[in-house]
Amino acid sequence: MKCAAVLGATGVLCAILCACQRGPVAPLGLPPPPGTASTAQADLGRKLFMDRRLSANNTMSCAMCHVPEQGFAANELGTAIGVNGRSLRRNAPTLLNVAYVGSLFHDGRESTLERQAWAPMLNAAEMGNRSVQSVAAKIGAMPDYAGRFEAAFDGRGPDRATIGAALAGYQRTLVAANARFDRWRYGHDAQALDGAEQAGFAVFAGKGRCIACHTVGARAALFADGAFHNTGIGWARSQAPPRRTAVRLADGVFAELDERDLRAVSDPPQADLGRAEVTHAPADRWAYRTPSLRNIALTAPYMHDGSLATLEEVIDFYQRGGIDNPLKDRLLQPLQLSEVDKRNLAAFLRSLTGDNAVALARLARRERIDHPIPVAPSAGLAVRVDAVPK
Numbered sequence: 001m002k003c004a005a006v007l008g009a010t011g012v013l014c015a016i017l018c019a020c021q022r023g024p025v026a027p028l029g030l031p032p033p034p035g036t037a038s039t040a041q042a043d044l045g046r047k048l049f050m051d052r053r054l055s056a057n058n059t060m061s062c063a064m065c066h067v068p069e070q071g072f073a074a075n076e077l078g079t080a081i082g083v084n085g086r087s088l089r090r091n092a093p094t095l096l097n098v099a100y101v102g103s104l105f106h107d108g109r110e111s112t113l114e115r116q117a118w119a120p121m122l123n124a125a126e127m128g129n130r131s132v133q134s135v136a137a138k139i140g141a142m143p144d145y146a147g148r149f150e151a152a153f154d155g156r157g158p159d160r161a162t163i164g165a166a167l168a169g170y171q172r173t174l175v176a177a178n179a180r181f182d183r184w185r186y187g188h189d190a191q192a193l194d195g196a197e198q199a200g201f202a203v204f205a206g207k208g209r210c211i212a213c214h215t216v217g218a219r220a221a222l223f224a225d226g227a228f229h230n231t232g233i234g235w236a237r238s239q240a241p242p243r244r245t246a247v248r249l250a251d252g253v254f255a256e257l258d259e260r261d262l263r264a265v266s267d268p269p270q271a272d273l274g275r276a277e278v279t280h281a282p283a284d285r286w287a288y289r290t291p292s293l294r295n296i297a298l299t300a301p302y303m304h305d306g307s308l309a310t311l312e313e314v315i316d317f318y319q320r321g322g323i324d325n326p327l328k329d330r331l332l333q334p335l336q337l338s339e340v341d342k343r344n345l346a347a348f349l350r351s352l353t354g355d356n357a358v359a360l361a362r363l364a365r366r367e368r369i370d371h372p373i374p375v376a377p378s379a380g381l382a383v384r385v386d387a388v389p390k
């Protein structure tokens with residue numbers, strides 16, 4: 001009503017303004033983002049996300065496994081490596097567009113970003129914290145957080161709910177769409193995709209049958225059906241676990257160890273049953289959530305275990321119909337794609353990078369990350385880096 005009074009007869013403008021007031025505007029290619037945090041909460045969440053002091057020994061930030069420049073995933077590792085070099089069993093997924101993911105984790109075991117954030121913080125192999133309380137107390141004692149939570153959360157300090165809400169609020173800002181594909185399909189810009197990419201989309205929606213699971217709607221595309229499917233990768237891994245596993249020796253320095261050497265330095269990664277670990281239904285063994293394909297060019301390696309290095313390898317995998325096993329999804333059958341089809345399909349997949357992916361990474365890197373390391377009362381050996389002469 002207020003809108004109408006101000007703008008009078010200019011009904012169209014009014015409708016646009018009213019839509020803005022109602023909620024966040026949908027980026028081209030995606031539906032309106034579900035739920036948003038205040039700017040103060042999201043900014044605080046970004047600071048937490050980039051902060052290594054969030055791990056027990058001050059070495060691992062969220063951003064070390066969800067690397068901003070690598071599509072908020074990790075290009076160097078098939079399966080992630082956590083605190084003290086411990087090996088995890090799964091690939092770190094992208095956090096771009098995670099606001100739209102209903103069931104979080106490759107097996108869908110978590111449903112809110114607020115709760116999810118505590119899983120890595122408390123996991124012994126990821127960030128290794130003892131308890132929610134120890135994290136909240138540590139943050140509460142760090143001078144650069146003084147007053148930040150209180151200002152963002154109506155006077156409330158760091159606790160389970162506010163830390164979770166800040167991290168969730170930041171992650172919901174990681175919306176990356178308006179890709180060239182979106183401008184072509186939803187923005188009606190016929191030039192936004194070249195001939196090969198358009199032909200690649202025809203393969204995707206046609207004889208490649210990719211669209212059956214990586215869905216594309218009339219007004220928006222999540223490239224995911226929110227369901228779980230057995231493609232055979234998890235099953236194959238259960239039959240013959242990989243002989244060699246990557247471990248982190250130092251930041252950016254990795255080595256491949258075989259099973260025996262690995263046991264000497266880390267627990268071997270656990271077996272992985274996929275969705276069945278959540279539902280306990282035998283039929284769900286080795287089924288994993290369909291991931292979105294947005295920003296896929298940024299987030300190699302692929303699949304829940306990072307076992308396929310390139311998009312070309314992924315396409316060859318589908319060409320063979322996945323890996324046969326008694327529980328394989330019936331939608332996966334060998335395909336008859338020509339070499340040209342395969343090239344075009346890969347070109348199309350590379351047109352799905354959001355136009356703001358670089359800007360989101362830059363914004364993350366504006367956070368200061370060289371904070372003084374807090375000295376834990378009991379840790380006699382901790383070194384204060386601010387006490388070291390420059």
Ligand code: HEC
Nearest residue numbers: 061062065080081082090091092093104105106117120126
């Ligand atoms: C040691 C590496 C590592 C660290 C540190 C880490 N993550 Fe992750 N993250 C992973 C892996 C691996 C998965 C997938 C695990 C699974 O599916 O079981 C994951 C999954 C997620 C997911 C689910 C995404 C989806 O699409 O389902 C979110 C959200 C997430 N992490 C956020 C965070 C936040 C926030 C932090 C910091 C508090 C963090 N992660 C720290 C490795 C890490």
Ligand code: HEC
Nearest residue numbers: 208210213229233288289290291302303304314318329331
């Ligand atoms: C039966 C459903 C289904 C069909 C059909 C399908 N996919 Fe997938 N796709 C999945 C699932 C499930 C995963 C995750 C598997 C895993 O994590 O092990 C996946 C993973 C991927 C990935 C890796 C994503 C990532 O972030 O790691 C790419 C790329 C991909 N699919 C492309 C395609 C293409 C191209 C086609 C058509 C040739 C296709 N998919 C057909 C269900 C499907």
